[in-house]
Structure formats: structure tokens, C-alpha cells
Amino acid sequence: MKIGIVCYPTFGGSGVVATELGLELSKRGHKIHFITYNQPVRLELLGNNVHYHEVNVPEYPLFHYQPYELALSSKLVDMVKLHKIEVLHVHYAIPHAYAAYMAQKILMEDNIYVPIVTTLHGTDITLVGSHPFYKPAVTFSINKSDAVTAVSKSLKEDTLRLFDIKNEINVVTNFIDLNKFKHDFTDCQRGMMARDDEKIITHISNMREVKRIPDVINTFYNIQKEIPAKLMMVGEGPEREPAERQCRALGISDKVVFFGNSNQIDRILCFTDLFLLPSETESFGLSALEAMASGVPVISSNTGGIPEVNLNGFSGYLSDVGNVDEMSKKALYILKDESVLNTFKNNAKAQASKFDILKIVPEYEAIYEATLSKCLKLS
Numbered sequence: 001m002k003i004g005i006v007c008y009p010t011f012g013g014s015g016v017v018a019t020e021l022g023l024e025l026s027k028r029g030h031k032i033h034f035i036t037y038n039q040p041v042r043l044e045l046l047g048n049n050v051h052y053h054e055v056n057v058p059e060y061p062l063f064h065y066q067p068y069e070l071a072l073s074s075k076l077v078d079m080v081k082l083h084k085i086e087v088l089h090v091h092y093a094i095p096h097a098y099a100a101y102m103a104q105k106i107l108m109e110d111n112i113y114v115p116i117v118t119t120l121h122g123t124d125i126t127l128v129g130s131h132p133f134y135k136p137a138v139t140f141s142i143n144k145s146d147a148v149t150a151v152s153k154s155l156k157e158d159t160l161r162l163f164d165i166k167n168e169i170n171v172v173t174n175f176i177d178l179n180k181f182k183h184d185f186t187d188c189q190r191g192m193m194a195r196d197d198e199k200i201i202t203h204i205s206n207m208r209e210v211k212r213i214p215d216v217i218n219t220f221y222n223i224q225k226e227i228p229a230k231l232m233m234v235g236e237g238p239e240r241e242p243a244e245r246q247c248r249a250l251g252i253s254d255k256v257v258f259f260g261n262s263n264q265i266d267r268i269l270c271f272t273d274l275f276l277l278p279s280e281t282e283s284f285g286l287s288a289l290e291a292m293a294s295g296v297p298v299i300s301s302n303t304g305g306i307p308e309v310n311l312n313g314f315s316g317y318l319s320d321v322g323n324v325d326e327m328s329k330k331a332l333y334i335l336k337d338e339s340v341l342n343t344f345k346n347n348a349k350a351q352a353s354k355f356d357i358l359k360i361v362p363e364y365e366a367i368y369e370a371t372l373s374k375c376l377k378l379s
Contacts, residue, residue, distance in 0.1 A: 004076065004079060014092060026047075032051065033079060036052075057071045069102070093125070119150070120142070201231045297348045299330055299334075310351075311347075
């Protein structure tokens with residue numbers, strides 16, 4: 001198949017999933033065309049089966065905000081015609097499914113019908129989409145898609161609760177390429193991050209308010225009072241500077257490392273003993289899954305799709321949002337006993353294996369084929 005993938009090209013979970021999906025599909029012989037405004041951060045290899053097409057948005061003084069959706073729609077029309085793309089897989093209802101629908105209608109003027117598969121990732125539903133200004137457009141985009149998927153049961157339920165959806169929503173979970181987490185780093189390299197007697201705690205996110213960064217810092221503060229530990233903060237966002245100030249106020253700046261955005265996630269997780277994810281809400285929790293694939297147990301909130309990923313008492317522990325004291329106690333229970341820690345590490349890997357990319361990608365292939373077949377019957 002010739003598949004066009006539209007996503008955000010950033011470090012966020014939806015962009016990572018879309019890129020990894022495209023790369024795996026290319027290995028299976030499909031022709032993949034990434035169509036977005038920058039080359040996705042995880043897209044390191046272009047070749048015969050993997051192509052990238054940049055969406056340029058001209059600057060016009062007339063527009064207070066430049067019309068990305070319009071530029072994207074036009075680019076999609078051009079790419080479908082030029083490369084004979086058979087399916088458009090768009091990640092995020094707004095703006096991508098909305099733009100894809102406009103492209104679809106334009107192409108129909110030339111008797112070209114390209115079906116749209118829309119994957120909902122969370123923010124497009126729980127934050128942006130539920131806003132009254134965007135709700136009609138989100139509802140329209142989902143209902144006009146030829147197939148719709150959500151990355152967790154929780155997100156599907158939220159979508160059906162918040163919107164008047166007539167379309168069927170298939171749950172196809174996020175996934176992990178387990179081969180990328182078979183680390184061969186040596187123990188001596190761990191010394192670059194912490195002393196031998198220090199436990200390494202990690203948090204990875206875009207550091208927005210919904211991630212509850214103060215809870216990450218406070219949980220670590222409680223941990224380091226009882227055992228030697230270091231905290232690795234990976235990512236950029238509006239909550240980074242307040243977090244740095246919080247660390248200074250608590251007197252733990254020397255125990256916390258702020259990496260910013262990093263392409264060395266696998267290396268950081270390789271030496272991590274515990275992962276913290278106390279978010280207000282998560283549609284899935286991809287960062288937690290990446291940690292678990294590295295054999296890192298997770299202390300998280302019990303919100304959204306996280307309980308579908310992190311099994312309480314097995315791969316880590318779940319607590320109510322904001323319950324820093326309980327998170328701290330559970331973290332210390334895991335970290336203080338090496339045998340307990342090793343058990344949780346092994347369990348985390350076992351749980352992550354359920355989300356192996358090789359198990360999930362065939363589900364998307366089946367959806368593409370069913371959608372194409374349905375469209376052929378209708379044409």
C-alpha cells in the first residue's frame with residue numbers, strides 16, 4: 001500500500017507513535033509518505049519506502065494567524081496525485097483530520113477517492129477538542145473519517161462521552177519497538193549520571209501543567225530524604241523554569257538534572273531505577289511504556305489510560321492524582337529492597353512486551369485494508 005501519514009513532527013507521543021508506525025510499515029513493504037511541516041524527530045532514515053514531504057506555509061500580512069490547515073490540505077492533494085497515495089492516516093482530529101477531509105473533497109472533483117483513517121491521541125479530545133470553539137469541528141472530523149482509532153479504551157470512552165459520534169471507534173493501543181530497548185550500555189557509563197550508591201529516578205514529558213511537575217519534584221524530595229538518589233528531568237515546556245525554582249527552594253538542585261529535549265532517551269532509561277508519571281490525565285502514557293520496556297517500574301497516577309499500561313502492584317503502583325505521600329511511600333518500597341526492585345523491573349519488561357510493535361501494527365494494516373475494500377465497494 002501507499003500510505004500518507006500526517007502527524008506533529010515533535011517529541012510528543014503522537015508524533016513518536018506515528019513515526020514508529022510508518023517505519024515499521026515500510027519494513028513490511030509499504031510505501032510511506034510523511035507529510036508535515038518538519039521532518040519528524042524520530043525519522044532518521046529516508047529511503048525507497050520512506051519519504052518526507054514538507055508543508056510550507058507562506059507568510060501573508062493579511063493573516064493574523066497563518067492558515068496551516070489550508071496549506072496542509074493543498075499539500076495532501078498534490079501528494080496524493082503525485083505519488084498515488086491510497087490511504088491517509090492522520091494523527092489528531094484537529095487540525096489533521098479536518099485538513100484531510102478538505103483534501104478528500106478536492107480530490108473527488110477529479111474522481112479520486114482517498115480514505116481517511118484518523119487516530120485520536122488524547123489532547124485533541126480532552127483539551128482542545130472539548131473546548132466549545134472547536135467541538136463542532138472535532139465532531140465533524142471524526143464522523144467524516146472513513147475509520148477512527150483511539151489509543152486506549154479510556155480515550156474511546158472520553159470521546160463518546162464528550163462528542164456526538166456516529167462513527168465506530170476501534171481501540172488500537174500505542175506500542176513500543178522492543179528491539180530499540182535491548183540496551184548494551186556498560187555499567188561504568190552509569191557513573192556519568194549518578195554515584196553507585198544513588199538510585200536514579202526519571203521523568204519524561206513536555207512539562208505542561210497537566211503533567212503535574214511539582215508532584216514529580218515533591219515525590220523525589222521525599223525519596224531522597226531516605227535514600228541517596230538523583231532525579232533526571234527530560235523534556236522542555238512551560239513548567240521547566242518553575243520546577244528549577246522549586247528545586248532551588250527545596251535545596252535539591254544538586255540532585256536534579258534537567259536535560260531538555262533529548263534523543264538519548266534509551267540511554268537515560270537504561271540506567272533508571274524508577275519512573276514517575278503523576279499526570280492529571282493521560283490518554284495512554286507512552287513515556288511510561290518506554291520506561292517499562294527498559295525494565296523500569298513506574299509510579300503513576302491512576303487516571304485516563306495509564307491503568308491500561310501500568311499494572312498496579314506488578315509493573316509499578318497507581319495512586320490518586322495529587323497523592324504525593326502515597327506515591328513517595330510506594331516508590332521507597334520498591335527502591336529500598338534490591339530483590340523487590342529486581343522483581344518489579346522484570347515485571348515491567350513483561351508488561352511492556354504486551355505492547356510490542358509487531359503485535360500492534362497488523363491491526364492498523366487490517367484497518368487500512370478494510371477501509372480500502374469498503375471504499376472500492378462504494379465506488
